[in-house]
Amino acid sequence: MEYDVLVVGAGPAGSMAAKYAAKSGARVLMIEEHTAIGQPVQCAGLISTRAYEGCEIPETLSKHAIRGAHIHAPDRRVLSVDGKRTMAYVIDRGELDQAMALEALKSGVTSLIKTRFSRFRRQGDHIIVTAISHGEPIEIETHVLIGADGLRSAVGRFAGLERVQRVLTCAQAEVYADIVDPDFVELYVGRDVAPGFFAWAIPTRWSTVRVGLCSSDRSIDLLNPLIERVSPRSAASFVRFSAGAIPIGPPACTVTDGVLIVGDAAGQVKPTSGGGIYPGTLCAKIAGTVAGQAVAESDTSKNALMAYDAQWRSEVGRELVNGLRIREGLNKLSDDDLNYVIGALDDEKMLDIISRYGDMDRPSIVIRKLLFSTKAPHLLKLIKPMIKLGITKSGS
């Protein structure tokens, strides 16, 4: 089998990279280790309206609109943030992955399921990939290999690329629950509920709530107490359970000769929220286009593929770096600090700023607006480390 571009992994990043490589004129094969694209689901399925549009799927995908968040402080005070417009959608992640893969296939991509990348070797400027397809070893010859194979990226490892900087563990259950406020997600912060990150309860349009958390601890041990807190009767109403992980912080370089990594494999995930669909698919468009161009120009060297590394960093790199700084700043706050910050934000002027500038994909914008709007000395003291770490008034 010979292709111009081989994409490993049919998640959102893989399908998008494959589609854009095909649109650039390349012959593209996408392989997926599972027997069904989009399964198993390890995602809360909450994406911004911008991310939804960026996925380039038909409007028919089922979705549930969200316009705000109730943020639960450690002292159980609740801050309600109302975006006053549709800010995000709750989608079925399995359906999303399948719809995106279908769009790739419509663009001319070929796909093979139940086919697992295992290794590659180089032959001149060609790459020979060995995969296990339906239990049998096969070889696929390609010019460019795209690793869209998630957090543990075997492609990245074989290519000798650095790993992501940090990994958080996550656990989530989809439960039947009475949905109190279907337009709002519930977010929970605090050392007891989700140390190092946060927990969520997300209403869906299927009469279920996705209750989950990511943390620097054993998230799985914290899931049942969280479900009890969200809705005691839901502890006995599980529809689906999943455990997963989120990469935080991209490696220093995401390409080498003939190989590039994208999506979770490249740590293209927002460190503030753990959302990877928006940055991953955006970067995948660049990955596919650059791979296609490299094939057309018969130059698949690291030097040529570095255009991808440079372009994705210029699109989302700064937001990821700022996000990492905000996350580090937030993680330094004690529960008392968090109670104070949430209390201080419960103010008409502050809430108006959050409502006007809140952007799930670019959280540094609203943080910056808040930082430079408050005169509360203690709030300034708590957020000063984030300023010191590099967020400036001008936005850099």
Ligand SMILES: Cc1cc2nc3c(=O)[nH]c(=O)nc-3n(C[C@H](O)[C@H](O)[C@H](O)COP(=O)(O)OP(=O)(O)OC[C@H]3O[C@@H](n4cnc5c(N)ncnc54)[C@H](O)[C@@H]3O)c2cc1C
């Ligand atoms: C609990 C949880 C909740 C989340 N909630 C959200 C959310 O609400 N919103 C959001 O934006 N993000 C969320 N994320 C993050 C989001 O799921 C990821 O960022 C996103 O899936 C990354 O897409 P990807 O295509 O890079 O990787 P993946 O979706 O992980 O896809 C990688 C694909 O590669 C395949 N694969 C792996 N190895 C091989 C191999 N050797 N051979 C062949 N195929 C292989 C896998 O089977 C998989 O299909 C969440 C993550 C977790 C863990």
